[in-house]
Amino acid sequence: MSDFSSDSRAGCEDRAQLQRGASLVELLVVLFIIGLMMGLLLPALQGARNRVQATECENNVRQLALGLAQYIDAKEMLPAPGQWTVAVLPYIEQRLLADAMKNHADAGGKYPRPPLMKCPMQNDYESRLRTIGYCHYSLVVDRLPNGLVERGWVIQDRPCLEERSEPPWYVGPEIRYSEQEELFSNLEGPHQAGQYMTSNGPQPQ
Numbered sequence: 001m002s003d004f005s006s007d008s009r010a011g012c013e014d015r016a017q018l019q020r021g022a023s024l025v026e027l028l029v030v031l032f033i034i035g036l037m038m039g040l041l042l043p044a045l046q047g048a049r050n051r052v053q054a055t056e057c058e059n060n061v062r063q064l065a066l067g068l069a070q071y072i073d074a075k076e077m078l079p080a081p082g083q084w085t086v087a088v089l090p091y092i093e094q095r096l097l098a099d100a101m102k103n104h105a106d107a108g109g110k111y112p113r114p115p116l117m118k119c120p121m122q123n124d125y126e127s128r129l130r131t132i133g134y135c136h137y138s139l140v141v142d143r144l145p146n147g148l149v150e151r152g153w154v155i156q157d158r159p160c161l162e163e164r165s166e167p168p169w170y171v172g173p174e175i176r177y178s179e180q181e182e183l184f185s186n187l188e189g190p191h192q193a194g195q196y197m198t199s200n201g202p203q204p205q
């Protein structure tokens with residue numbers, strides 16, 4: 001009876017050991033598969049996230065361009081140099097901000113940046129210009145060589161350096177079309193460029 005009982009106990013221990021061994025192997029296999037799937041999924045997730053951000057950015061550029069086109073239609077001219085980020089505000093549903101800035105509602109000049117002026121993939125820098133919101137996009141104007149007549153313009157997803165050695169100000173200054181290659185060559189511009197606009201509307205590139 002006692003022999004049987006001890007045999008039985010030994011058998012149980014063997015089985016338990018076998019089960020522990022099996023479950024360890026199973027665990028390793030499961031961990032391996034999870035690792036493999038993570039390795040496959042993470043780049044896919046990252047790619048999907050990048051695509052969402054790129055779409056958001058392109059949408060920002062498109063809406064800013066539409067707003068600026070409306071401004072130009074109404075005023076029959078481009079905003080004064082360096083002023084387009086403020087001039088466009090009433091045309092991108094930011095009239096309250098435009099009024100607050102016009103009336104200098106905040107003496108310190110701390111105004112929020114409209115969401116449309118933020119590229120999801122650009123780093124943030126504090127604007128040092130007091131009265132103007134900073135923008136992640138630049139207005140590039142294509143002028144005739146005499147500098148007076150505009151052939152067209154495009155909003156680019158690029159920060160612009162006011163002073164080369166300083167962090168970008170993101171005030172959305174005006175840049176000459178012929179200068180953009182050189183100005184932007186060292187800067188990160190993660191998303192597709194905007195559409196070239198003329199007084200007759202967008203021009204296919």
Ligand SMILES: [Zn+2]
Pocket residue numbers: 057058119120121122157190191
């Ligand atoms: Zn962007």
